[in-house]
Amino acid sequence: MESKKEISRRDKITPLTVDPAVRARALKNKKKLHVRRKLIEWGLFTGYLTPSLLGVILFFFLPLLMLLKTSFQKSSTNTELVGTLNYERVLTNEAFKDASFNTLTFALLAVPLAVLLALLLAMLLNTGLPGKSAFRSILLNPMMVPVASVVLIWQVFFSYNGVVNGWTASLLGWSKIDWLKSDYAQIVILLMFLWKNLGYNMVLFLAALNNIPTEILESAMMDGAGAFKRFFSIKLYYLSPTIFFVAIMSLVNSFKIFREVYLLTGDYPYDSLYMLQHFMNNAFTKLDYSKLSAGAIIMTVVMGAIVGGLFFAESKLDSNIEE
């Protein structure tokens, strides 16, 4: 009864009549203001970006465009267009195939290992070991060691007459091998990569582990979840953004290790160490620019695909978490 009464009362209220012309004007004004505000915002933040964008265009985008152009030319001086000939030349090149295979296998080996070992180390330090912060800063130390010293040390340890060979010969009775010119070469470089980057990755994981809400872990423990269950159902969930970040940083660093390899072994290293950067460097010294640019473009596209895939996966997982 009452509700009916109310409704009827509500009906009696005369609706506010607005002149349609005035209404339209007001709406237009509002829209104008909105657009203006948006434009101002856009201009402001583009302004912040401008210095960086200009430099990036000049020193990174423009070079890539130039590469794209020369990759379709006969050579950098002869501007005759040859279609996809350069790409065919590069893709059928044995050296390029080997180099991309080596680079890929190294990345596929190094990135997961770096992520996994760093995570294990971080979890180890997070179990309440005494002196956690001391270990943390000690493990960060290798990052500071300059390339030249690293190269010197690795030479002392892993060359034919090096220290490691001395140890294996006297302790295990193995015959000596030149580590950097054997099938273990990639493992030696992998060791160097891990040695350099584990600390950084570990610090990232330590922070992420500390950020997991303890209430959730405790309640899971009360409900009888074991350590493994807790790790795979809870911790991994919270760690996933960090895992992606660490993977990307490790990928960056796995390309950077070329510097050490180059200084250790020169232009033409053992087969399994011949990386894409070697290929490009050698093409550069041989002045074969069209080959170089075709190779570079292919590498760019592949890298874009890999990073795109990583980001797509991350955003998928992100939306899962937010749900």
Place this chain on the structure above:
Amino acid sequence: MDNELRKQRKKQATLARRNVYTETPEVVSFFSSMTDAQKEAFFKKEKARAVKKLRARKIKKNVLITIGLIIAGCSAILALVPIFFTFLNSFMCSAEIQDNYGVVFQSLSGHATNGATYMAKTPLLKLVPQKVTIEQYKSLLFMSPTYLFKFWNSIVLVLPIVAGQMVIACLAAYSFARFRRKRREALFFSYIILMLMPFQVTLVPNYIISEKLGILNTIWAIILPGIFSTFAVFLLTKYMRQIPSAYIEAAKLDGATEWQIFTRIAIPLCKSAIFALAILLFIDYWNMVEQPLILLSSQDKQPLSVFLSQINESEIGIAFAASALYMIPPLLIFLRGEEYLVEGISRTGVK
């Protein structure tokens, strides 16, 4: 009224209490069925069991901690050995180094093709020098002035890059963090790909561009591309996106302009990240070898890193001292800014 209510409640409470007492059934408990002797024996047994369990748990925990400590200690030693190795060996005289490591350098991969011999002798890893001398440092600093010269070259190259990249990256990262639209995200994505690009990819065009700008063979050919590198933008954006929007809204309500929000809120909140990033960038550029090798053709402009990577082979006598001196600036920066570094790194990867 108030008094009445209180009375009523009191009555209710007493009634309730009475009910509870009267209605509680007599319970024949586990303990009341036992005699005193039995009780004592039971308690004793339980106590012993609890103590045993606790002790076992403690032992297990201790063992686990020792194992953990051993693993962590081993990795710590592995991490530190090269640094100590370099510093300690830098105090050997060159004859001793020649003795210890001469063999190593005769069999280097680069030399082996030139008819160098593989020797049966194996070097010993020596950490402690027989006689501590500063001979290496002396010959490095006084005999060859090029070393100090190159040191200065390195500093002149690295400091502008780090400072410039920080300023530009702060601005750009703020823009990427605050203004999130579809096209901006696409641009950010391309920044990430550029960050991943090895130097060799853009080698030739970079060479051509710096030739066109007339900066080839000057330090600007390295500084300018370095300043605009996108690594810092990526990391700082990741960090700035974590600034709670409530802070920014509060500042807006208080009438702060956008520039004030940037300088008074975003930058101070990112202080640790900026320090960490500066350290990372410093180390990265302090170590660059390829860029100066290709873009700086004249020897006297090249930084120490290039010089050092060549010294290894020819003069191992002073190589260790050179490396040690070279390591000092990054190490000092690391020790000084370690807190910031750890904090700054920590927060970039966390959502």
